[in-house]
Amino acid sequence: MMREDTPPSRAELLALSLPSFVFSGYELARKTYLPVLLAGAAGLDLARTGLILTIVHGWSILVEVLFGMICDLAPDPRWRRSFWMATGTLLQLLGGAVLWLAPVHGRSVFLWLLGLLPLASGWVLSNLAHGAWALEQASGVLARGRIFGGRAQAGMAGSILFAMAVLWSHHASSGLAGARLDDFYVILLLTLIGAPLVHGWLIWRVKERGGGPSSASAAPRLDWAGVIKPFRLCIASPADRRLASLFLLVGVHMAVIGGSFLFIARHRLALPDWGTPGILMQSLAAMVGTGVAPGLLKRMPPLRMLGVVFALNLALALALPVLPVGHIVPLLGWSAGTGATMAVDFMLLRVVLGQRLDRDRLRDGDAPAAAFYAGFHLPLNIGVMLGTALLFRGMAWTGLSDHGVALTGLTCGLAVLCLIPALGCVFALHQALLAEDQSHPARHILNSRIFIMIKSLI
Numbered sequence: 260m261m262r263e264d265t266p267p268s269r270a271e272l273l274a275l276s277l278p279s280f281v282f283s284g285y286e287l288a289r290k291t292y293l294p295v296l297l298a299g300a301a302g303l304d305l306a307r308t309g310l311i312l313t314i315v316h317g318w319s320i321l322v323e324v325l326f327g328m329i330c331d332l333a334p335d336p337r338w339r340r341s342f343w344m345a346t347g348t349l350l351q352l353l354g355g356a357v358l359w360l361a362p363v364h365g366r367s368v369f370l371w372l373l374g375l376l377p378l379a380s381g382w383v384l385s386n387l388a389h390g391a392w393a394l395e396q397a398s399g400v401l402a403r404g405r406i407f408g409g410r411a412q413a414g415m416a417g418s419i420l421f422a423m424a425v426l427w428s429h430h431a432s433s434g435l436a437g438a439r440l441d442d443f444y445v446i447l448l449l450t451l452i453g454a455p456l457v458h459g460w461l462i463w464r465v466k467e468r469g470g471g472p473s474s475a476s477a478a479p480r481l482d483w484a485g486v487i488k489p490f491r492l493c494i495a496s497p498a499d500r501r502l503a504s505l506f507l508l509v510g511v512h513m514a515v516i517g518g519s520f521l522f523i524a525r526h527r528l529a530l531p532d533w534g535t536p537g538i539l540m541q542s543l544a545a546m547v548g549t550g551v552a553p554g555l556l557k558r559m560p561p562l563r564m565l566g567v568v569f570a571l572n573l574a575l576a577l578a579l580p581v582l583p584v585g586h587i588v589p590l591l592g593w594s595a596g597t598g599a600t601m602a603v604d605f606m607l608l609r610v611v612l613g614q615r616l617d618r619d620r621l622r623d624g625d626a627p628a629a630a631f632y633a634g635f636h637l638p639l640n641i642g643v644m645l646g647t648a649l650l651f652r653g654m655a656w657t658g659l660s661d662h663g664v665a666l667t668g669l670t671c672g673l674a675v676l677c678l679i680p681a682l683g684c685v686f687a688l689h690q691a692l693l694a695e696d697q698s699h700p701a702r703h704i705l706n707s708r709i710f711i712m713i714k715s716l717i
Contacts, residue, residue: 309651510642541598
């Protein structure tokens with residue numbers, strides 16, 4: 260078993276962090292710039308834009324669920340993470356090539372999905388394998404806080420540089436009418452170049468540690484008892500169900516804020532040229548927040564810090580409708596606060612997830628890290644899909660002809676509906692963990708909790 264006193268080296272930490280650098284570009288392009296491209300240059304209405312985005316999110320959920328069943332398997336168990344990261348990279352290149360070669364304007368929904376679905380599948384495979392790999396590299400709050408803090412910082416650094424690349428493309432093509440590459444495609448090109456490089460370096464630099472001493476000689480086989488493990492993990496105990504609810508609510512909140520930001524900057528605040536600088540400010544603040552948060556974990560438990568972050572997010576959501584039109588500084592200030600808090604809450608959720616993995620480790624060196632990562636990111640992705648569907652259905656209903664006033668109210672309302680229950684879930688999770696510690700031994704077996712849960716249902 261990996262111990263608290265044997266964290267990864269600096270080189271390993273860097274190799275584990277860099278895939279998040281490139282993944283942040285994909286997330287930024289898909290969640291923020293793709294909706295603007297579809298509803299703008301592609302000529303699609305808001306209903307079809309929402310349909311495409313919802314299908315892509317739903318497909319990502321299906322792939323993640325299916326992949327969570329087999330991610331702990333591979334033709335060679337010694338390279339189970341590497342194999343799937345390489346497979347995901349190939350799918351990313353395939354989907355990216357389809358998107359790059361097909362014309363943007365006049366493209367049907369089917370042709371958009373023909374490129375977006377392989378691209379999304381590839382990132383699901385790579386990100387899930389990467390997350391399981393990171394979970395297996397160390398144990399304990401501080402060590403995992405260092406790993407996931409490093410990943411979060413790399414993601415924020417990626418968002419900063421990708422946003423800067425978009426701004427540079429605006430500047431470079433300012434004198435070339437009609438020649439500027441769309442923002443989505445600027446980021447897509449950079450991620451397609453970067454993904455093979457950072458994934459290859461991770462495979463080369465970091466030795467996998469999750470296979471156990473006999474994994475090299477064990478024949479890979481599908482454990483049918485573990486096929487539905489990602490589903491069971493989310494309902495195995497009251498604490499697990501509350502943690503899954505937090506992932507769901509955070510997913511909805513992320514989708515609502517990320518999907519509406521550029522539309523609000525352009526239509527409600529009349530600052531169309533300041534949307535990307537706002538994203539840059541979000542990324543800078545998020546990098547600072549995720550850099551400070553791991554140090555605070557030494558003095559504040561993760562759940563208490565999570566409650567504080569949710570309260571700050573709630574205050575920022577309520578402030579959104581009163582941002583003054585045409586004023587740059589309030590927009591950038593709001594962007595900085597939102598970027599910092601949304602990055603930290605996601606990092607803290609994964610720290611708590613690591614604690615659950617430590618508690619439910621089945622045997623030394625062979626924890627079901629992929630099942631944990633897939634199981635609890637399932638509600639996160641469902642939340643992203645629900646948030647996207649609700650946001651764009653509401654936008655299609657209200658339209659943007661009122662200068663984005665209704666959109667701003669819709670965004671604020673959906674955010675508040677997520678964050679107030681999230682605060683309640685933090686308290687309920689704390690109570691469930693206290694009850695769990697009092698009624699079960701510290702090294703209690705996951706399958707026992709699952710059996711008790713299923714027996715009670717029957």
